[in-house]
Amino acid sequence: QVKLLQSGAALVKPGASVKMSCKASGYTFTDYWVSWVKQSHGKSLEWIGEIYPNSGATNFNEKFKGKATLTVDKSTSTAYMELSRLTSEDSAIYYCTRLNFDYWGQGVMVTVSS
Amino acid sequence: DIQMTQSPSSLPASLGDRVTITCRASQDIGNYLRWFQQKPGKSPRLMIYGATNLAAGVPSRFSGSRSGSDYSLTINSLESEDMAIYYCLQHNEYPLTFGSGTKLEIK
Numbered sequence: 211q212v213k214l215l216q217s218g219a220a221l222v223k224p225g226a227s228v229k230m231s232c233k234a235s236g237y238t239f240t241d242y243w244v245s246w247v248k249q250s251h252g253k254s255l256e257w258i259g260e261i262y263p264n265s266g267a268t269n270f271n272e273k274f275k276g277k278a279t280l281t282v283d284k285s286t287s288t289a290y291m292e293l294s295r296l297t298s299e300d301s302a303i304y305y306c307t308r309l310n311f312d313y314w315g316q317g318v319m320v321t322v323s324s
Numbered sequence: 325d326i327q328m329t330q331s332p333s334s335l336p337a338s339l340g341d342r343v344t345i346t347c348r349a350s351q352d353i354g355n356y357l358r359w360f361q362q363k364p365g366k367s368p369r370l371m372i373y374g375a376t377n378l379a380a381g382v383p384s385r386f387s388g389s390r391s392g393s394d395y396s397l398t399i400n401s402l403e404s405e406d407m408a409i410y411y412c413l414q415h416n417e418y419p420l421t422f423g424s425g426t427k428l429e430i431k
Contacts, residue, residue, distance in 0.1 A: 245420075247368075255360075255368065255411055257420040271419035305367055311358060311413065312379065314367035 212236040214306050214315035221321045222296055229292040230318045232306030239287035240264040243309040246280065246291050249317075250302040258304075261289060296322045326351045326414050330423030336431040337402055345397045345426045347412035352393070356416035359388060359397045362425075363408045371410075372397060404430070 217231040232244065245260040259270035261280040268280050277300075279292040293300055301322045306315040327350040337343045347357070359372035370379040372388035375395055385400040399406055407430060412423040 254424045255413075255422040257413075257422070269418055273419070307368075310370070310373065311360070311368070311415075312370050312373075314369075317367055 212308070212313045214308065214313055216304075216306060216315035216318045219319040219321070221323065223324055224297055224322055226296055227292055227294045228296060228320055229290055230304060230320075232289040232291075232315050234287045234289070234308070237308075239282075240284060244280075244282070244289040245307050245309070245311070246278065247305045247307060248274075248302050249305065258291070260309075263287075263289065293320070296320075298322050325419055326353060326417055326421050328412055328414055328421050328423040330412055330426055332426060333424065334427045334429065336429055338431045339402055339404060341402045342398065342400050343402060343428065344399075345410050345412075345428075347395045347423045349393045349395070349414055351417070353414040353416035355390065356414055357388075357390070357395045358413045358415065360411045360413065361406075361408045362411065368411065399428075402428075 213235045215233045220228045222228045240263045243260045243262050246258040248256040248258055257271055258274045258278050261268045263282040281290045303317040303319050305317045329348045331346055355375040357375040360368040361371050362368045371382050371386055375390045376388045387398050389396045407428055410426045414421055
């Protein structure tokens, strides 16, 4: 069955970076775009961007350009998102999801605090 | 960016009720509209795709419809397990945008 397994929660200092992972299983990883979605505490969902594992092509929400970097490792069927220059506004839960948004990871809680 | 105006933000309802949640798109999105259910501490779950199609495993009391730029999610005969927050998503144009959410709660 399709699964997206994300890395664990992260506590990071302001100004630092964080890299999270999303390991896919149960389907051909290179066939489906992987999107990343942000959910701030008690708020709605924001689409950050997506990556096509086969080619590495990406599409971004302009709001997150310069903030998020998306990469993949085809050998391990894993997608990564790195967030840079973190501020309190980046504290949130981050989800990875497959094309069609039919399968989601369990989410990574990122807390930015000194 | 396409704005998805979702209403109501909160919807108190009783078990057995029929309820409707609506998203209005600021631009044409065709049928590129999905609905999600999210329960506390859980990831969103796809309920409806293509505006009107039931996702796999979703009970038949859920349905989606479209009237012009208004998209609706209807739940017939509410059950306790339906209490959650519901979001719409347009994926016709980048950036993809979500509605602000509707919290469905027991009256």
